[in-house]
Amino acid sequence: MKRREFIAGTAALLISPCYSRAQGKRRRLGFLAVGDGGGKALNQAELVLLDTLRSLGWIEGKNLVIEYRFSHPSDRLATSVADLIALSPELFVAPGPQAAVALKSATTTIPIVFVSVADPVKLGLVQSLSRPEGNVTGLSTMVPDDFLAKRLEILRELVPRASKIALLVNPANPMQRLYLAEDVPRIGRELGVALLPVEAATAEELDVAFASAAAQHADAIIDFGDTLTYVQAPRIIALAAKYRLPANYLFRHYADGGLSVYGADPRDLFRRAAHYVDKILKGAKPSELPVERPTKFELIINMKTAKALGLTVSPSLLVRADEVIE
Template sequence: MKRREFIAGTAALFVSPRHSRAQGKRHRLGFLAVGDGSGKTLNKAELAFLDGLRSYGWIEGKNLIIEYRFSQPADRLAASVTNLIALSPDVLIAPGPQAAKALKSATATIPIVFVSVADPVRLGLVQSLSRPGGNMTGISTMVPDDFLEKRLEILRELVPGASKIALLVNPDNPMQRLYLAEGQISRTAQRLGVALLTVEATKAEELDLAFASAAAQHADAIIDWGDPLTYVEAPRIIALAAKYHLPANYLFRHYANGGLSVYGADIGDLFRRAADYVDKILKGTKPSDLPVERPTKFELIINLKTAKALGLTVPPSLLVRADEVIE
């Protein structure tokens, strides 16, 4: 053997296997998605997560395998969780409190990154925001101020004199259930001097009854608290608000396509930031060492076309504060 060939071959023994492992190993993610309502496709906010991963060099099909399972409708959740756990992924992604609770209960070892959970501490997902502990961390939607109170104030600016406002809730949502049980809703209503009545829906076919109940109780307006169910059923909810002539406030941007007003965290930004957690965990950081972060971007969107259809005049003070006005 020639000396040059011997040196090259020897070098390959030391360099190639390591290089091959670095380039060839594919990590596996388990994504318990909410979806776009079809039960098969990610929604726009969830797609931002994939953009975030690409910015860190994680490419699906190249160095990353992503297994998608869906949590909607709700009766699919248990099977989706079992499916994902059986795949032994390197990291699990949990959008929303139902998915986060379900995955937390299913594994204490696989790292979990949650997205869009209002208060993960009170829900028992983490020990504290700064020191999560355990196998879970992520991004909350919790802000220091009373977020619901701000949404109510926006509605009262749109509907001056509104004294009775319906709150659309999903009792199967553990975060909403906790807030209701603790009486926070009643305290918020008392501070603002309004009557807050709750109308419930745990599945799509119950939404019609919820809106009919709000109208029957003479609600002046309605707030969709925000939930995976109502997220995927946004078109139906917008249509029901129009049918019952109920001015509404929503949590997510995609409601602005026909919905009167939106105020909430930029969910796309939260999913994009979740990619940073995944990147760190895949590189060896433990979830317990990654503090839970809060939202930094919020959106106020007003739909003037819908306001006109409802006979409402949007005050200039609200238009000035809006991040986007749809005409």
Template sequence: MKRREFIAATAALLVSRRRSWAQGARRRLGFLAIGDGSGRALNQAERVFVDTLRSLGWGEGKNLVIEYRFSQPPDRLPASVADLVALNPDVLVAPGPQAAMALKSATATIPIVFVGVADPVQLGLVQGLSRPGGNITGLSTMVPDDFLAKRLEILRELVPGASKIALLVNPDNPMQRHYLAEEIPSMARRLGIVLLIVGATRAEELDAAFASAAAQHANAIIDFGDPLTYVEAPRIIALAAKYHLPAMYLFRHYANGGLSVYGAEAGDLMRRAGGYVDKILKGTKPSELPVERPTKFELVINMKTAKALGLTVSPSLLVRADEVIE
């Protein structure tokens, strides 16, 4: 092909692509959520993600197709990952460490944006926060201070004298496995308390986890924070009430009946993830986007639940709360 013909052909291709975009050419997004595997709807924070994309000009069903897979590991996760990767989407979105690790193991080429991973460096998802490298980046929940210790401190203010606290964990969560092995024993010794580990990998195991905490005479319980427990918030709140266990949760929607919440604002993380997806769809490489930490935290106390548990909340704690539910 002569040089002039090559230039003309290239220009025609560019014009064709511009016309395609103008006519609403669709990009494809793969969204892998770890939930109950029943094809549930998006949760509140995940809806913020979709709303953010819409505000940035990406309309689902217009110029964007979102392929959702809701999977409960370990049964359905491999099939869900294989389904999404086979579609060869422009971007993959992974809320939580299980989804992020599963997608990273499945593809080294499709861009991945994770949300809500405590320590992506420790898990091997990225090389570093400022220079993630590879095809993956996203939003971490890691903070400089010892965040779990801070949550325990607030819970012990709510329940003075609590010396035995249960931690509700998901053993399938790789980040939690790290904490259980490396951090929890030394933290318990440092704080002078007993930390009881109660686990659930499925919704139907939650009842047994709370029964175990009660049987071991726990004074209170902390939901470590996991996609499974996020989805099952109403069930967990009801179990805490059933066993009369003061509880500390990680996300705002638990405050609807839950005693206390302290954690990063999930909706803000998903909003920022939407911004990352927008940049990648417009040509930015994941390796060029540093992993960002949370910037918004909230402490919420439900006084109605506190009274039902016979707790007196100190004025100093009420002053520090971002919201007090009467």
């Protein structure tokens, strides 16, 4: 081999992506968590993102740097976003609609992968699920359409005489604000049930929300589900028991004490999000990656909690359940 060809070949190797990763070149990500989650650490579902990235060869502290910002309370969100933008990350991960909307408003160039956003089209994050356009893509949650109606139907099978059902919502969550304004009134009319929103934007406000549901004589309650309620699951389950409110929850880990769960597994969503991060770091554009939906919804019934509430679970509901906890 001629000396000039050897030098050219060596130079090409040095600048190749595979060689750079092997040598531990660090890629920088930004991770923005929003809401009163009760701490400044990743929750169990978010940790799956790191585990999956490691399995794909992206190791934090070696070839990957992740800049975390936890906005607690949420009025520090603008500061957190500015801090992350100043660090010039190659990609953002946005768990939840508040983080996704804040980041999209701040940059049109840095790729953003959102996780657990119910309807990213309605929220204005993407043009469509199949063609996101722009710099944003990710994983949605509340699919199929009228997902709330399906959760209400499950709860009414558990409590057939329920005519008033409270909705535990976070007023700081833009996705939930949209549902309250556009979908909740229609669904209430169609199902012939009074839907009573009770609000909590912080952990402390959860107590007030449940007291309000009881004061309005709610027969049951649905937790809309977001970052706040995911982390505060034990507190919410205890409050439902205190006020003897049959409840339906969105996330699987509520099944340990919670009456019923119907929803997608957030751990699976974060696992799949890690693959999108991997693809973008390897050169893919967000606009080329369709927004993915949950692939499986799980219905879980906790019979111990049902008995404690004096409820009789119908055989038809038990047959449909993916898991029954005795």
